[in-house]
Amino acid sequence: MLEPVALNQTRFNVPGVAPDNRGVVLGKQGALLFASVDRLVGFFRIFCDESSMDELLPKLKIHQVRTPLMSREFLVLYAASTSYLVDRAARIAALLGGLAFTGSGKHFVKYRDTTSPLGYDATSLYGEPADFVLYSDTFTQGYQRVKDVEFAQLVFRLSPRRLPGTPAEDLQDREVLWIGARTGLARSVLTYLWRNRVRAEAAFVEPADTAQGAGSFGQGTSFLLCRVHELPERMLALFAEVPGVEVFRPVGENVVVQVGYRHPLHLPSCASVFDKERFYVFSGTRDAVDVLKAPPPLVPASDLIGGGFDLGERSDPLEHTPREPDKLEVQLKLVASATARRRVTATMVPWAHADRLRQLVYALPPTMLATYRVAAIAEGLFVIGEQGIDGIPIGDMFQEAAPSIYVPLGMEFYPRVGAEVLTDHIGGVNGRYVVFPRGGRPLALEHAAFEPLGRRALARLEVDPRTRDVRMPPPRATTPATVVNEDLGTLPLWGFAPDTSMIKKPDPTE
Amino acid sequence: MAFDPAQWLHHFVLPIVAGGDVRVQHVVGARELKLLLETEFGRDESALRIAEARHAIASELVLTPPEPSLDEEALRLAAAMQNLLFLLHPGTNAPSVTRRRLRSLSTYATALATLPLPDLDIDDSRTAARVLADRHSMLHHLFDLGRDDVRVSFWVGKREFHGAEPPSRLLKWPDLRRVREERWRVTVVGEAMADPLAKPIVTAMLASSPLTDLFEPSRLEPRFDLLPLVPWLKLPEVARAVADRWLGAGLPQVAGAYTAALLALYNEKEPQARAASRTATAFASHVQLLALVAKRGATERDHLIELQGQVQAQPGLRDFYGLFAAAQRVGLGRPADVAADPRLRDDVDAYATACAQLVGTERLLELVGVMARGVGNLQLAS
Numbered sequence: 001m002l003e004p005v006a007l008n009q010t011r012f013n014v015p016g017v018a019p020d021n022r023g024v025v026l027g028k029q030g031a032l033l034f035a036s037v038d039r040l041v042g043f044f045r046i047f048c049d050e051s052s053m054d055e056l057l058p059k060l061k062i063h064q065v066r067t068p069l070m071s072r073e074f075l076v077l078y079a080a081s082t083s084y085l086v087d088r089a090a091r092i093a094a095l096l097g098g099l100a101f102t103g104s105g106k107h108f109v110k111y112r113d114t115t116s117p118l119g120y121d122a123t124s125l126y127g128e129p130a131d132f133v134l135y136s137d138t139f140t141q142g143y144q145r146v147k148d149v150e151f152a153q154l155v156f157r158l159s160p161r162r163l164p165g166t167p168a169e170d171l172q173d174r175e176v177l178w179i180g181a182r183t184g185l186a187r188s189v190l191t192y193l194w195r196n197r198v199r200a201e202a203a204f205v206e207p208a209d210t211a212q213g214a215g216s217f218g219q220g221t222s223f224l225l226c227r228v229h230e231l232p233e234r235m236l237a238l239f240a241e242v243p244g245v246e247v248f249r250p251v252g253e254n255v256v257v258q259v260g261y262r263h264p265l266h267l268p269s270c271a272s273v274f275d276k277e278r279f280y281v282f283s284g285t286r287d288a289v290d291v292l293k294a295p296p297p298l299v300p301a302s303d304l305i306g307g308g309f310d311l312g313e314r315s316d317p318l319e320h321t322p323r324e325p326d327k328l329e330v331q332l333k334l335v336a337s338a339t340a341r342r343r344v345t346a347t348m349v350p351w352a353h354a355d356r357l358r359q360l361v362y363a364l365p366p367t368m369l370a371t372y373r374v375a376a377i378a379e380g381l382f383v384i385g386e387q388g389i390d391g392i393p394i395g396d397m398f399q400e401a402a403p404s405i406y407v408p409l410g411m412e413f414y415p416r417v418g419a420e421v422l423t424d425h426i427g428g429v430n431g432r433y434v435v436f437p438r439g440g441r442p443l444a445l446e447h448a449a450f451e452p453l454g455r456r457a458l459a460r461l462e463v464d465p466r467t468r469d470v471r472m473p474p475p476r477a478t479t480p481a482t483v484v485n486e487d488l489g490t491l492p493l494w495g496f497a498p499d500t501s502m503i504k505k506p507d508p509t510e
Numbered sequence: 511m512a513f514d515p516a517q518w519l520h521h522f523v524l525p526i527v528a529g530g531d532v533r534v535q536h537v538v539g540a541r542e543l544k545l546l547l548e549t550e551f552g553r554d555e556s557a558l559r560i561a562e563a564r565h566a567i568a569s570e571l572v573l574t575p576p577e578p579s580l581d582e583e584a585l586r587l588a589a590a591m592q593n594l595l596f597l598l599h600p601g602t603n604a605p606s607v608t609r610r611r612l613r614s615l616s617t618y619a620t621a622l623a624t625l626p627l628p629d630l631d632i633d634d635s636r637t638a639a640r641v642l643a644d645r646h647s648m649l650h651h652l653f654d655l656g657r658d659d660v661r662v663s664f665w666v667g668k669r670e671f672h673g674a675e676p677p678s679r680l681l682k683w684p685d686l687r688r689v690r691e692e693r694w695r696v697t698v699v700g701e702a703m704a705d706p707l708a709k710p711i712v713t714a715m716l717a718s719s720p721l722t723d724l725f726e727p728s729r730l731e732p733r734f735d736l737l738p739l740v741p742w743l744k745l746p747e748v749a750r751a752v753a754d755r756w757l758g759a760g761l762p763q764v765a766g767a768y769t770a771a772l773l774a775l776y777n778e779k780e781p782q783a784r785a786a787s788r789t790a791t792a793f794a795s796h797v798q799l800l801a802l803v804a805k806r807g808a809t810e811r812d813h814l815i816e817l818q819g820q821v822q823a824q825p826g827l828r829d830f831y832g833l834f835a836a837a838q839r840v841g842l843g844r845p846a847d848v849a850a851d852p853r854l855r856d857d858v859d860a861y862a863t864a865c866a867q868l869v870g871t872e873r874l875l876e877l878v879g880v881m882a883r884g885v886g887n888l889q890l891a892s
Contacts, residue, residue: 358574359573362573365757365800365803365804367757367800367801367803367804367805368803368804476563476566476567476570477529478529479528479529479530480529480651480654480656481525481526481529481530481532481651481654481655481656482530482531482532482655482656482657482658482673483532483534483595483598483655483656483657483673483698484531484532484533484534484673484674485534485599485600485601485657485672485673485674486533486534486535486674487535487601488535488599488601488602488604489601490604490606491604491606492537492596492599492601492602492604492606492607493537493602493606493607493611493612493615494606495539495541496537496539496611496615497539497540497541498539498540498614498615498617498618498621499539499540499543499618499621502618502621502622503617503618503621
């Protein structure tokens with residue numbers, strides 16, 4: 001029978017147990033008892049997914065044990081380095097119906113649970129002969145060892161399980177994959193990869209003398225092992241359907257598992273099981289594991305593809321002289337556009353209509369005018385509004401054929417050239433606008449010629465179109481006024497006499 | 511020193527109008543004014559430059575103004591300014607200058623600055639606006655006219671120089687005499703409003719030039735009073751120029767002062783205050799609608815975010831926007847033809863809703879009450 005351990009209890013009936021830093025009773029080893037191999041595998045499966053098996057593997061022993069009633073169970077012993085590790089193992093074992101114990105040697109007492117957070121101690125020791133004695137709250141029983149099961153055997157003997165769905169759904173990352181192909185298919189597979197420009201390295205694998213039945217690609221024949229990079233999804237689907245070709249994905253440095261299958265255990269967390277000098281291939285189709293005695297000596301697949309070479313295949317090379325190509329000039333024309341009109345972003349107001357523009361400027365709100373800029377040129381006032389000039393419905397309207405290139409509204413260039421080509425064609429628009437007036441030569445207007453359109457800009461403009469462009473005044477300079485007091489002399493108000501007629505005399509009635 | 515009209519134009523009137531150093535040396539009395547009025551400035555270069563500068567200023571305000579001439583009104587304003595600056599001159603503290611003479615000078619300068627305003631019953635709005643623009647072109651530097659003062663401290667004392675440079679002898683051997691210079695700038699208006707003799711002159715100038723008064727509502731002194739100014743806001747040219755000036759400066763710059771003046775106007779007991787309140791309220795809404803037209807298409811949420819940003823920086827603006835929402839309820843928030851354009855009407859509604867949300871229901875009701883009492887809508891006020 002068991003009794004709960006009290007806080008700071010130091011003497012125990014069960015040998016080899018002692019409280020740890022937290023006061024939890026802990027022996028040198030932990031023990032887990034499972035009724036069947038399914039539950040045993042399930043335990044390792046969950047444990048591998050949660051954490052690395054390296055915590056358990058150093059002193060892990062799996063015993064098949066027999067009860068006095070001759071039933072067989074599995075007892076897992078491991079080094080109980082901390083109570084945290086035993087807590088985790090006990091929690092997972094409880095999920096699968098297993099029991100957790102702690103102790104050392106042959107006596108193992110039930111590990112702590114919610115009823116007794118510090119653990120248990122046995123009231124008396126079991127006296128019958130047995131290899132292992134387990135003290136639980138419901139039983140105290142001795143077990144005889146039948147045989148030992150190596151964890152590596154568990155890894156290599158468990159068959160990979162097929163995953164639902166297509167292989168492509170199993171793979172999100174196709175950066176590096178491995179392909180195994182039988183010898184007869186090797187040339188075809190390599191040629192196919194090379195033809196489709198899939199980067200690949202390959203090695204031929206021969207069966208070793210020590211290889212045993214299941215680990216030699218089925219019939220113990222040689223096969224091609226090929227590492228491919230960025231395998232297209234269509235080829236992955238194709239290889240998955242071809243008999244004799246298997247696609248593997250790497251799950252460790254030297255372990256690959258067939259695509260579409262998953263090993264029952266999380267292999268990356270069992271890295272210490274795999275020998276660094278060997279290469280392991282887990283095949284789900286053949287339900288076998290191929291173990292290569294050394295990492296495959298990979299060579300680029302393109303080097304394996306080739307035909308015969310003959311020095312007389314072609315004659316000596318011919319010499320040629322290069323020259324610049326002939327220039328093809330295509331004249332740009334402005335033609336009426338059949339497409340929908342673009343937004344009007346500029347207008348050329350002839351000088352004859354400048355007075356109307358001035359009146360419009362006074363009528364429009366200043367905030368709208370703030371986006372307009374004007375340049376005075378000989379042809380008139382060229383007004384630009386990059387957001388559109390809906391407020392000025394006079395003058396010849398222009399639209400932007402390309403950035404900073406204006407053409408009359410409803411016109412387009414023929415042939416239709418792209419904006420970049422057009423810009424190159426006119427020598428660039430850096431620091432200037434290029435305007436193509438209707439029926440005239442194109443004009444280049446420097447950005448510096450523009451100023452914000454406002455009342456100030458047009459205040460002094462004369463109506464006469466011939467002289468107004470050169471007399472547009474610069475914006476009014478706002479020079480601050482500062483008082484400077486000069487010397488007033490000794491009699492500052494000498495001679496001052498006010499005009500008394502201007503001064504309103506105070507009304508006595510007020 | 512004899513008074514030379516040409517020199518006076520060059521050294522005083524031209525910098526008053528176009529900026530620069532305003533040299534104060536003379537006082538303008540009856541004799542000097544008579545001399546100025548009788549002098550023909552037609553070919554004087556300074557007079558031409560003054561006319562050009564005044565025309566540039568007037569062109570920003572009204573459509574195609576004629577070039578302003580140096581007529582009697584302009585000369586009287588300039589003479590008043592001259593005498594104002596003379597009163598602030600430290601040289602008037604001389605023993606030979608009596609207080610009585612200074613009072614006489616102040617009275618005369620006030621009389622010079624007092625000009626008859628255009629009669630709105632006789633003059634059309636364009637003529638009246640041009641007269642006001644011409645006067646403003648003479649006084650537009652009034653609020654930024656400043657004076658650089660210097661204080662020189664040395665080992666045995668200190669001296670101050672107002673609008674003049676200290677003599678070089680005071681600055682010699684700066685290390686040995688531990689000379690230290692401090693410079694600051696004072697505004698003439700600020701100085702004048704603290705002087706009982708100069709204050710009436712500034713007040714008279716602003717009364718004669720309502721545009722100058724309207725353009726600077728956010729000054730500290732003298733207090734911005736809407737009652738005498740509102741009749742001018744009824745002139746389209748003046749209203750347009752004022753709105754342009756305020757929108758150009760940014761509504762947040764003037765909104766606080768205008769709101770304070772408007773709320774003061776609502777509480778005025780003068781008989782003409784109710785009509786003035788209606789005009790002033792409508793003008794405040796008008797300016798906000800102009801600002802709204804420039805950014806049409808914004809949603810109510812956009813408006814609210816922008817207004818909250820402004821109010822966060824200047825909490826005093828909250829009432830300005832709240833008055834717009836209140837004006838919608840009082841019937842002074844928008845012209846009737848806004849309804850003709852459904853998109854514009856929706857924009858205005860969105861803006862008004864954002865303004866109402868900004869101030870909150872409680873404050874909005876208070877503002878509606880104050881506004882309704884101010885404009886004489888007693889039914890709504892009750």
